[in-house]
Amino acid sequence: MIPENEAKRVLLRQLPRTDRVSxxxxxxxxxxxxxxxxxxxxxxxxxxxxxxxxxxxQVVPGADEIVAAVRASAESLSRxxxxxxxxxxxxxxxxxxxxxxxxxAAVAALTDSAVGYTSIELDLSTGKRGRRGAFMExxxxxxxxxxxxxxxxxxxxxxxxxxxxxxxxxGVVVSRGxxxxxxxxxxxxxVLERSGARMIEVGTTNKTRLRDYERALDENDxxxxxxxxxxxNFRQVGFVEQPxxxxxxxxxxSRGVLLVKDLGGGALVDLAEQGLRGEPVVSSCVDAGVHVLxxxxxxxxxxxxxxxxxGERSLMxxxxxxxxxxxxxxGRLPMVALEATLASYLAGNLADIPALHAIRRPRAExxxxxxxxxSELAKRGVQAVPKPFGGAVGAGALAExxxxxxxxxxxxxxxxxxxxRLRAGTPPVxxxxxxxxxxxxxxxxxxxxDDDLLTAITAAVT
Ligand SMILES: *Cc1c(COP(=O)(O)O)cnc(C)c1O
Numbered sequence: 001m002i003p004e005n006e007a008k009r010v011l012l013r014q015l016p017r018t019d020r021v022s023x024x025x026x027x028x029x030x031x032x033x034x035x036x037x038x039x040x041x042x043x044x045x046x047x048x049x050x051x052x053x054x055x056x057x058q059v060v061p062g063a064d065e066i067v068a069a070v071r072a073s074a075e076s077l078s079r080x081x082x083x084x085x086x087x088x089x090x091x092x093x094x095x096x097x098x099x100x101x102x103x104x105a106a107v108a109a110l111t112d113s114a115v116g117y118t119s120i121e122l123d124l125s126t127g128k129r130g131r132r133g134a135f136m137e138x139x140x141x142x143x144x145x146x147x148x149x150x151x152x153x154x155x156x157x158x159x160x161x162x163x164x165x166x167x168x169x170x171g172v173v174v175s176r177g178x179x180x181x182x183x184x185x186x187x188x189x190x191v192l193e194r195s196g197a198r199m200i201e202v203g204t205t206n207k208t209r210l211r212d213y214e215r216a217l218d219e220n221d222x223x224x225x226x227x228x229x230x231x232x233n234f235r236q237v238g239f240v241e242q243p244x245x246x247x248x249x250x251x252x253x254s255r256g257v258l259l260v261k262d263l264g265g266g267a268l269v270d271l272a273e274q275g276l277r278g279e280p281v282v283s284s285c286v287d288a289g290v291h292v293l294x295x296x297x298x299x300x301x302x303x304x305x306x307x308x309x310x311g312e313r314s315l316m317x318x319x320x321x322x323x324x325x326x327x328x329x330x331g332r333l334p335m336v337a338l339e340a341t342l343a344s345y346l347a348g349n350l351a352d353i354p355a356l357h358a359i360r361r362p363r364a365e366x367x368x369x370x371x372x373x374x375s376e377l378a379k380r381g382v383q384a385v386p387k388p389f390g391g392a393v394g395a396g397a398l399a400e401x402x403x404x405x406x407x408x409x410x411x412x413x414x415x416x417x418x419x420x421r422l423r424a425g426t427p428p429v430x431x432x433x434x435x436x437x438x439x440x441x442x443x444x445x446x447x448x449x450d451d452d453l454l455t456a457i458t459a460a461v462t
Pocket of ligand 1: 306
């Protein structure tokens with residue numbers, strides 16, 4: 001009888017050697033992309049699994065099977081890397097696609113800063129240490145009418161920081177209609193708890209009156225903040241009521257507490273002209289008397305990821321001294337991109353900001369582009385027709401406003417399969433599926449992407 005150990009050895013000897021697998025020609029491309037060491041490490045892992053399986057089943061997988069497993073894990077690693085995507089969804093600020101595309105001025109600033117060194121905390125006139133982010137703060141004050149500003153990593157961080165700095169160990173009054181979840185697990189009650197503040201709920205889901213806030217102030221002597229949270233990603237209609245912002249601000253001021261507003265999206269200009277109502281403009285909230293406001297820099301503002309905090313000078317000094325300010329600080333690259341974006345606002349060049357431009361782009365212009373796509377696709381043997389399409393601002397903003405847009409529509413037998421082929425292309429294309437058709441909205445496709453898009457569609461459909 002063969003001893004058990006000897007049987008094992010005989011079995012495992014049939015496994016291919018590591019270098020034989022990792023040098024397989026079908027892994028050439030992955031070795032170039034990920035490096036030899038990475039492919040070797042993935043090979044060891046695949047061989048370990050093959051060994052375990054062989055001991056369990058007494059069957060040794062063939063070399064081809066193991067090579068295929070290594071290729072699959074290498075390709076999956078490669079695919080997990082962020083890549084440029086053509087956004088034909090019509091959703092201008094698509095959170096899964098990185099929200100706002102940046103202006104060419106922002107891209108130039110990014111490139112300029114990225115390749116070398118930047119006077120990010122240096123005062124060039126004195127040669128001494130300077131104030132980080134001074135320009136973006138000054139620009140935000142100019143554009144919103146606020147006394148002081150600070151920018152951190154994102155709006156979620158801004159809200160946590162402000163509550164922690166201004167209300168830790170104290171009471172925060174918030175309407176039950178505003179205890180919302182923004183997405184990604186960002187829930188107002190949990191953020192309040194984490195900030196160390198005590199939440200005092202008032203009103204009901206649909207109705208909260210000024211009187212409810214007054215009563216909370218009468219009944220609790222530890223209130224520091226009245227918190228107002230913008231209902232960014234949903235709307236209440238019908239039997240609803242909330243005090244207007246100026247009333248609430250007046251109440252806060254008369255009782256010696258602060259009114260803090262989480263705006264989510266930070267519109268620096270009014271988008272009502274584009275039919276997009278319901279997104280408050282930051283400067284009007286400042287005018288209404290709100291003490292401190294938080295808003296995103298990559299939603300309707302159209303910049304890089306960031307969370308702006310604007311408000312009264314003395315309060316902003318308190319916020320700035322909180323240790324979370326340093327922990328949440330904005331990185332150098334988003335900072336220079338934001339400065340360039342804000343400079344476009346200061347100069348009045350709103351058309352330079354791609355997200356704003358996309359939201360404001362006239363329907364006729366989108367239609368003309370879609371018609372041009374359709375006739376080009378016809379030449380390539382693909383039948384597409386222009387149809388009205390409801391685009392969206394996205395990032396939860398302006399929930400009830402669809403943008404009146406136009407899409408090239410292609411009927412296909414299996415839209416999910418075609419969409420998967422489009423996503424697997426280079427560059428990947430994201431479209432919308434409705435019924436048995438694919439919708440490609442021209443509003444969100446960059447002017448330089450027409451050729452790539454039409455080539456991708458032709459390849460995926462035919
Ligand atoms: C989007 C949003 C946030 C989070 O903003 P980020 O910049 O994505 O962190 C917070 N509050 C509200 C009301 C929002 O709409």
